[in-house]
Amino acid sequence: MIRLHVTEALGPEAEIVPDAGQAHYLLNVMRLKPGEALLLFNGRDGEWRALIEAAGKRGCRLRTLEQTRPQSSPPDLELAVALVKRARLETIVEKAAELGCRRVRLVITRRTNADHAKVERLQAIATEASEQTGRLDVPEVCGPMKLEKWLDAWEPDRRLMFCDEAGDDPDAEWGGPAGRATPVLQSLPSPSNEWGAWTILIGPEGGFDPAERNRLRSLPFVTPVTLGPRILRADTAAISALTLWQAGLGDWR
Amino acid sequence: MIRLHVTEALGPEAEIVPDAGQAHYLLNVMRLKPGEALLLFNGRDGEWRALIEAAGKRGCRLRTLEQTRPQSSPPDLELAVALVKRARLETIVEKAAELGCRRVRLVITRRTNADHAKVERLQAIATEASEQTGRLDVPEVCGPMKLEKWLDAWEPDRRLMFCDEAGDDPDAEWGGPAGRATPVLQSLPSPSNEWGAWTILIGPEGGFDPAERNRLRSLPFVTPVTLGPRILRADTAAISALTLWQAGLGDWR
Numbered sequence: 001m002i003r004l005h006v007t008e009a010l011g012p013e014a015e016i017v018p019d020a021g022q023a024h025y026l027l028n029v030m031r032l033k034p035g036e037a038l039l040l041f042n043g044r045d046g047e048w049r050a051l052i053e054a055a056g057k058r059g060c061r062l063r064t065l066e067q068t069r070p071q072s073s074p075p076d077l078e079l080a081v082a083l084v085k086r087a088r089l090e091t092i093v094e095k096a097a098e099l100g101c102r103r104v105r106l107v108i109t110r111r112t113n114a115d116h117a118k119v120e121r122l123q124a125i126a127t128e129a130s131e132q133t134g135r136l137d138v139p140e141v142c143g144p145m146k147l148e149k150w151l152d153a154w155e156p157d158r159r160l161m162f163c164d165e166a167g168d169d170p171d172a173e174w175g176g177p178a179g180r181a182t183p184v185l186q187s188l189p190s191p192s193n194e195w196g197a198w199t200i201l202i203g204p205e206g207g208f209d210p211a212e213r214n215r216l217r218s219l220p221f222v223t224p225v226t227l228g229p230r231i232l233r234a235d236t237a238a239i240s241a242l243t244l245w246q247a248g249l250g251d252w253r
Numbered sequence: 254m255i256r257l258h259v260t261e262a263l264g265p266e267a268e269i270v271p272d273a274g275q276a277h278y279l280l281n282v283m284r285l286k287p288g289e290a291l292l293l294f295n296g297r298d299g300e301w302r303a304l305i306e307a308a309g310k311r312g313c314r315l316r317t318l319e320q321t322r323p324q325s326s327p328p329d330l331e332l333a334v335a336l337v338k339r340a341r342l343e344t345i346v347e348k349a350a351e352l353g354c355r356r357v358r359l360v361i362t363r364r365t366n367a368d369h370a371k372v373e374r375l376q377a378i379a380t381e382a383s384e385q386t387g388r389l390d391v392p393e394v395c396g397p398m399k400l401e402k403w404l405d406a407w408e409p410d411r412r413l414m415f416c417d418e419a420g421d422d423p424d425a426e427w428g429g430p431a432g433r434a435t436p437v438l439q440s441l442p443s444p445s446n447e448w449g450a451w452t453i454l455i456g457p458e459g460g461f462d463p464a465e466r467n468r469l470r471s472l473p474f475v476t477p478v479t480l481g482p483r484i485l486r487a488d489t490a491a492i493s494a495l496t497l498w499q500a501g502l503g504d505w506r
Contacts, residue, residue: 091344098489100481133483185438185500228353228505230386236351236492243493244500247438252481 002030002038003047003131005138010045015053016062023059026052034060039068043137046071071136075250076158076197079242080105082204083114083144084234091235092202093122097129097139099242100251105199106144110209119143147212154221158197161187162216163241164224165207165231181224184244188223198249200241202234255283255291256300256384258391263298268306269315276312279305287313292321296390299324324389328503329411329450332495333358335457336367336397337487344488345455346375350382350392352495353504358452359397364459372396400465407474411450414440415469416494417477418460418484434477437497441476451502453494455487 004026008016018026026032034052040062041047047069050062079096083089083106096104104126106117122141130138154160164181181187201216208216216222227240246252257279261269271279279285287305293315294300300322303315332349336342336359349357357379359370375394383391407413417434434440442449454469461469469475480493499505 095489098483098485099493100483133485135483183500183505186506226505228499230351230353230388232351232386236348239489239492240352240496243496246481247436247497252436252479253439 002026002032003134004038004040005127005131006040006042008042010040010042010048010064010067012064012066014048014064016040016050016064018060018062020059023055027055027060037065038062040064041136044071047136069136074100074102074135074137075246077101077242077245077250078103078105078197078199079202079238080107080150080160080199081202081234081238082107082109082147083112083117084205085114086118088233088235089117090122090125092238093125093139093141094129095235095239096242097126097135098133099239100135100246101139101242102137103140103142105142105150107147107150107201108144109147109204109212111206112204113206117144148215151215151219154219155197158199158221160216160219160222161198161200161241161245162222162224163200163202163227163237164213164216165203165227165237181226184225184227184241185248187225188245188248196249198245200238200245202238202241205234255279255285256387257291257293258380258384259293259295261295263293263295263301263317263320265317265319267301267317269293269303269317271313271315273312276308280308280313290318291315293317294389297324300389322389327353327355327388327390328499330354330495330498330503331356331358331450331452332455332491333360333403333413333452334455334487334491335360335362335400336365336370337458338367339371341486341488342370343375343378345491346378346392346394347382348488348492349495350379350388351386352492353388353499354392354495355390356393356395358395358403360400360403360454361397362400362457362465363462365457370397401468404468404472407472408450411452411474413469413472413475414451414453414494414498415475415477416453416455416480416490417466417469418456418480418490434479437478437480437494438501440478441498441501449502451498453491453498455491455494458487 032052034055036052039047040050046067048064049068050064053063054061079101119141127138259269285305287308289305292300293303299320301317302321303317306316307314332354380391
């Protein structure tokens with residue numbers, strides 16, 4: 001069944017007019033006809049079955065029938081990712097949506113090459129992935145922010161899982177708090193019914209700068225973790241870390 | 254440091270002549286000059302530091318110096334994946350190499366669209382990803398085989414983790430052994446020092462056919478697992494399942 005994210009309020013007998021891109025998708029790509037059904041969600045009112053009430057050259061009009069699922073809140077899991085190459089960043093946003101992230105933050109680190117990103121395009125990818133994965137909301141993509149500034153304004157009660165690519169190396173160059181990073185699963189607290197707010201931080205392909213690593217290691221809300229003995233690309237690291245969090249603390253349990 | 258997979262035996266003072274593609278990569282892409290160093294591995298003799306001894310228009314000659322790491326065996330973890338679209342299959346092979354898979358098997362299921370794959374191209378992707386991820390071997394990519402035939406010839410003592418995309422659905426259409434699939438982490442046996450041989454099976458985008466699901470569910474060596482409440486694309490499912498296995502039973506502990 002086709003699922004569409006809309007911005008309008010959803011309720012019984014609501015009339016929804018999809019935007020031009022959505023109408024094109026429904027009528028020309030998926031070839032839906034008046035009377036055929038699809039599912040709608042807006043991140044607030046749950047999921048609703050709707051019919052195509054009318055369709056023409058200029059678009060179409062939908063009418064909701066009944067709610068198919070009530071709204072549910074995903075765990076408060078954020079992914080913060082250093083700007084990496086466009087194709088890889090797009091993959092990361094798509095996967096963050098599939099893996100139940102609530103928010104994707106783009107961060108600029110000392111070794112980040114890019115300093116801008118097409119946030120609107122990434123948001124569209126997040127929306128499409130959310131439609132396909134069956135979730136009832138869409139993760140927000142937040143524009144690039146400098147790592148240092150972002151850490152300065154840290155939200156109380158949020159934990160940061162720092163995926164430290166040098167964490168397994170006993171001779172690592174960082175001079176911060178001693179000790180190796182621990183494997184993700186061993187580092188997570190025992191799950192309670194409350195998920196708690198977490199952010200997972202994935203570095204740029206060139207890794208974090210020693211000063212950045214030192215600061216991250218010294219912050220009280222940071223849990224440094226390792227992702228195994230091999231070097232992972234940024235997209236693999238993001239997917240693996242999100243998976244382990246969901247399996248250990250999130251909605252995969 | 255550049256890492257190159259070679260087929261020749263590696264030992265002290267070994268002379269290695271890279272093939273044309275590798276020579277082009279070393280001399281023209283990475284611009285290495287005679288006297289510069291790189292790392293070599295062949296899956297048998299560990300990792301060796303080598304120098305470019307001579308370089309010319311027709312290629313180059315390398316000479317090994319000393320072993321940098323002894324050969325190690327990865328866990329006996331296979332990924333069996335239904336043929337999916339080319340780009341997604343290439344991603345899966347790349348990630349299987351990063352995540353320490355020993356072998357990638359391509360399987361044909363009833364709902365598989367494609368019936369062939371460019372195995373040689375996939376093997377090249379596996380080799381390149383192995384060079385970059387720092388492992389000492391390259392996963393073998395095995396050409397497509399029908400699911401039924403593959404199950405008929407099952408190797409004793411190997412377990413199959415069946416990622417059942419309908420496993421969470423109490424009204425699922427399969428009529429086989431009752432019961433929901435369990436989350437991966439809860440389904441794995443307690444880790445011992447012996448990893449044991451496992452295969453992870455990822456279905457096609459359209460899912461498994463009910464008859465296939467029934468058969469898989471009834472086999473004594475199969476552990477059906479779910480990968481959370483959302484629908485995952487095949488590449489995400491493969492990466493997530495491999496990650497959970499490595500974290501629970503493999504070399505990420």
